[in-house]
Amino acid sequence: MITTVVGSYPKVAEQGYGTGLIGARNKWQRKEWTDAQLERTCQEITRSVIQEEETAGLDLLTDGQIRWEDLVTPIARGLDGFEINGLTRWFDNNVYYRRPILHKAPRRRGPILVDDYRFATRCTRRPVKAVLPGPYTFARVSEDRHYRSERKFVLKLAELLNDEARALAQAGAPVVQFDEPALGLADANVRLALEALREATKGVKAKTAVYVYFGSLDGTLSALMRSSVDLVGVDVVSDPRTLSALKKTKITKELGLACLDARNTKLESVTELHALFDLIKKRVPLDRVTVSPNCGLEFLPHTQALAKLRQLVKAVRSYRPAT
Secondary structure (H helix, E strand, O other): OOHHHOOOOOOOOOOOOHHHHHHHHHHHHHHOOOHHHHHHHHHHHHHHHHHHHHHOOOOOOOOOOOOOOOOHHHHHHHHEEEEEEEEEEEEOOOOOOEEEEEEEEEEEEEOHHHHHHHHHOHHHOOOOEEEEEEEHHHOOOOEOOOOOHHHHHHHHHHHHHHHHHHHHOOOOOOOEEEOOHHHHHOOOOOHHHHHHHHHHHOOOOEEEEEOOOOOOOOOOHHOOOOOOOEEEEEEEEOOOOHHHHHHHHHOOOOOEEEEOOOOOOOOOOOOHHHHHHHHOOOOOOHHHEEEEEEEOHHHHHHHHHHHEEEOOOOOOHHHOOOO
16 A cells, blocks of 8 residues: 555644744735745745655655645636635635636646646655646636636636646656545536546546545445546545445545545544455455545644654554455
8 A cells, every 4th residue: 555645734833844834924925025035935844844754654745735825726826817816615624715716718827836846856755746626626616707617617727737737747746636625515517527537637647646535425436437547536534425435336446545534633543544444455456555644634733644644654554454
């Protein structure tokens, strides 16, 4: 089994890098700091996060998404056509994001995340994956005042995200992950989301993955197994029905087993993680399984997030499947 994170990491650390990012952003917003000064701080904290992921023992890293306000804003800012609006609640979390509003046909000015990705790879010898919003979720959490057509909007975003995914793969990303939490919604348009994923992954010369969290996937998981990605990541923490869906679905993709609760400080035991691995190995070979938290770790205090990663690695390394 491969250990990884979904993407984000706490931006504030009681130890280590402390509240440096918040202070840097405040100074930058007051125009007391230049873009270059803010970027230096972001790089310092990114380097610290990657070192912590390494120390915890993760196999596949991310840059911690330290520069990201939320899943969609960094991409929306890099596209012509969007205005970043006021705060809106992010799904069912007590977290808010700035809702992008599309006013005209979006256009990608050039690579958005490639420079940040290349910096992250220079901080480690371990593989670093790239993370992008899925086109369907991007559209669902945005407001479309241009196309006024869900399908046109979603597929245009898929085209633009495909350009970014290709650029990240060309920069060396071994995995390009698309986050699609909106697929866990009861009214999700699964057919459109899968059509968009086909467009977003087309020609990407890297392993592709989709992660769905905050939903049961009951009735959706079979469709995801027919999607264009190589790996399907499922959240078995938020809703117990997902585990039931896994038991009755033929698993034809690599499986991302999101098994740590990233919205609860309670530390999972090695014993309960081993019991889950016992169940999963009956459905899919463990060399085709990647384990992770069920969503970004930014919802947790830094010390607890790091403890969960260490526990995950400990559980994987100590697991001995019964023959």
